Amino acid sequence: MIEVKAVEKKYGRKKILKGVSFTAKKGEITCLIGINGVGKTTILNAIMALTPINKGQILIDGKTLDKHTFEKITFIPDAITMLPHMTIAEAMEFMDDFYHCWNQERATELLGFFRLNQSDRISSLSKGNTAKVNLLLGLALDVDYVLMDEPFSGIDMFSREDIANVFTSHLIENRGVIITTHEVGDIEHLIDKVVLLDDGMVSKEFSAEEAREIEGKSVIDVMREVYQR
Amino acid sequence: MTVNFNNRDPVYLQIVRYFKEQIVNGVLEPGEEIPSRRELANRMKVNPNTAQRAYKEMEEQGLIYTEKNHPSKITTDQQVLGNVRNELLVEAVDMFVTSVRSINVPVEELLDLVKEKYKANVDKEA
Amino acid sequence: MRNYLKLVNFEFNRVAKLFAVLLSFTFIVQVIGVIVQSKSYLNMADKKIYEEFMPKAQFLESFGHMSFFQIIRSVWFLGPIAICIAGVGFYIFLIWYRDWLGKNTFIYRLLMLPTTRLNIFYAKITTILIMTFGLVAFQLILLPVEILFMKTMVPEEFRSDMGVGELLTNMPELSIIIPGSFVELILYYGTGLLVVSVIFTAILMERSFRWKGIFAGLVYIAIASVIFILPLLLQEFVLNGYFYPVELLVLEIITGLIILAASIWMSRFLLTKKITV
Numbered sequence: 001m002i003e004v005k006a007v008e009k010k011y012g013r014k015k016i017l018k019g020v021s022f023t024a025k026k027g028e029i030t031c032l033i034g035i036n037g038v039g040k041t042t043i044l045n046a047i048m049a050l051t052p053i054n055k056g057q058i059l060i061d062g063k064t065l066d067k068h069t070f071e072k073i074t075f076i077p078d079a080i081t082m083l084p085h086m087t088i089a090e091a092m093e094f095m096d097d098f099y100h101c102w103n104q105e106r107a108t109e110l111l112g113f114f115r116l117n118q119s120d121r122i123s124s125l126s127k128g129n130t131a132k133v134n135l136l137l138g139l140a141l142d143v144d145y146v147l148m149d150e151p152f153s154g155i156d157m158f159s160r161e162d163i164a165n166v167f168t169s170h171l172i173e174n175r176g177v178i179i180t181t182h183e184v185g186d187i188e189h190l191i192d193k194v195v196l197l198d199d200g201m202v203s204k205e206f207s208a209e210e211a212r213e214i215e216g217k218s219v220i221d222v223m224r225e226v227y228q229r
Numbered sequence: 230m231t232v233n234f235n236n237r238d239p240v241y242l243q244i245v246r247y248f249k250e251q252i253v254n255g256v257l258e259p260g261e262e263i264p265s266r267r268e269l270a271n272r273m274k275v276n277p278n279t280a281q282r283a284y285k286e287m288e289e290q291g292l293i294y295t296e297k298n299h300p301s302k303i304t305t306d307q308q309v310l311g312n313v314r315n316e317l318l319v320e321a322v323d324m325f326v327t328s329v330r331s332i333n334v335p336v337e338e339l340l341d342l343v344k345e346k347y348k349a350n351v352d353k354e355a
Numbered sequence: 356m357r358n359y360l361k362l363v364n365f366e367f368n369r370v371a372k373l374f375a376v377l378l379s380f381t382f383i384v385q386v387i388g389v390i391v392q393s394k395s396y397l398n399m400a401d402k403k404i405y406e407e408f409m410p411k412a413q414f415l416e417s418f419g420h421m422s423f424f425q426i427i428r429s430v431w432f433l434g435p436i437a438i439c440i441a442g443v444g445f446y447i448f449l450i451w452y453r454d455w456l457g458k459n460t461f462i463y464r465l466l467m468l469p470t471t472r473l474n475i476f477y478a479k480i481t482t483i484l485i486m487t488f489g490l491v492a493f494q495l496i497l498l499p500v501e502i503l504f505m506k507t508m509v510p511e512e513f514r515s516d517m518g519v520g521e522l523l524t525n526m527p528e529l530s531i532i533i534p535g536s537f538v539e540l541i542l543y544y545g546t547g548l549l550v551v552s553v554i555f556t557a558i559l560m561e562r563s564f565r566w567k568g569i570f571a572g573l574v575y576i577a578i579a580s581v582i583f584i585l586p587l588l589l590q591e592f593v594l595n596g597y598f599y600p601v602e603l604l605v606l607e608i609i610t611g612l613i614i615l616a617a618s619i620w621m622s623r624f625l626l627t628k629k630i631t632v
Contacts, residue, residue, distance in 0.1 A: 082461065168277065
């Protein structure tokens, strides 16, 4: 389980996170939703110790992050994480070099899944394919937790479909996933849990199926209630 | 196996309903193997946990059964199958009645119209 | 350790192109320098001896023999060295900032590697050292080659030949990059390593705290510099030469090691606790 406990974060004088708490379980897809600039990416960065927090605590399976944690959790940012001049094959080799948990078989499978060409250079890829390479490099690690920042933003329709297919496949099965998005529409059926962020706080944390079953509300209905209050 | 889910009903119940329809239509036959949970999630584009939940629900309702190390199968229990047919029928009629109620039409007139339309529809399909 | 070596290999490959450019630039410009200098000497000799009929002995007396010294003194020779120094100096900053800037955000990957983050620091500083030593070694190999070049161009009676060793001892400018003794080598390159580690720490301060970090970094550089020259200042102004030179040297080495340790400790702290992508 990933536990984010009362996390506060300031940028200069501006408090961007004002005590954010939520949990994300293994085997579940947790979706962080909020308008742009609400600090979703900051939360993911903080979990990975890519940015310091001012207050609070983040635990991964009960422990704070250290170098070994990176064999257990991975982060797929909305940015290129390899050098532009590298080919996809070279990027995969780099991962294989450093990570014990790199799964070459799965990487090869993902290449096929996303219809990527190993010899393509990262710099030559479309936005959609760049996102797929990022996903490939993250998902081919045998890690328990995967964090994804805006995996669907700014991507063509067919790439979106390909990426959405990841969520319904064995590539995700049994892992704990946190994804951020500002647009939940077409992934509503893919997620287990929703964490709504507003004004630097968690305004609601709920199960998508429960909201539908108990309250008869879609995720968007709940969002509307929370954000248009 | 593509389903247009609505956003306000639990997805797992929509899956269960889809299976019931398929059974009643005869698309799924009693004793027929159904896809694994993982496969279903993949084909229906739903979360694997939701597919799991749908299967659990169907097992509880006796719609499917699983023998050890085998894929799940549609039940052969005639009583359960009959109930499903009944359930869908009653549900559909209920919905029809509710919507027609507001027009306030005598029941005989309504039944005649239903017969006429139903016949035309069957002819068209044939 | 294995991860450190892999990172060094990786970092060096990233700079290999720039490194190759610096090497070839040095080679080409210095060799052109040898040719140009030799030619101009020979042209002058031609003019004086064959046009103005100056006796050869008199020519040699008034204009001297052609020695490699003249070449070393020229901008053809020192220019490329200055450019290489500038290149390495520039890369000390670029080696960090290139991971953050532009569309490329490789820093995410580096910071998420399952290895201690200090290895990134070590790998980058090692890369700078390898570049520096590589350039110096190349210059050392290049010198005899260039001397040979001059020998083939200028006839023996116009030359005064010098070995590489002799050249170096006569060129204080060169003795900094190519020290004469082992102690000097340790001293010069140790100081260089120290400077790079302090600059790296300042860069990491900037990367951690941005604007405030620039200020902190400059303060850190200032403090480190003051501490480093403190023994010298005390010796000069307070203790009136109390220490023997050897003692002072040892004191300086200890001070240097302390600053190096502080920089590494601080960088480790920043990389694990304060860095921001």
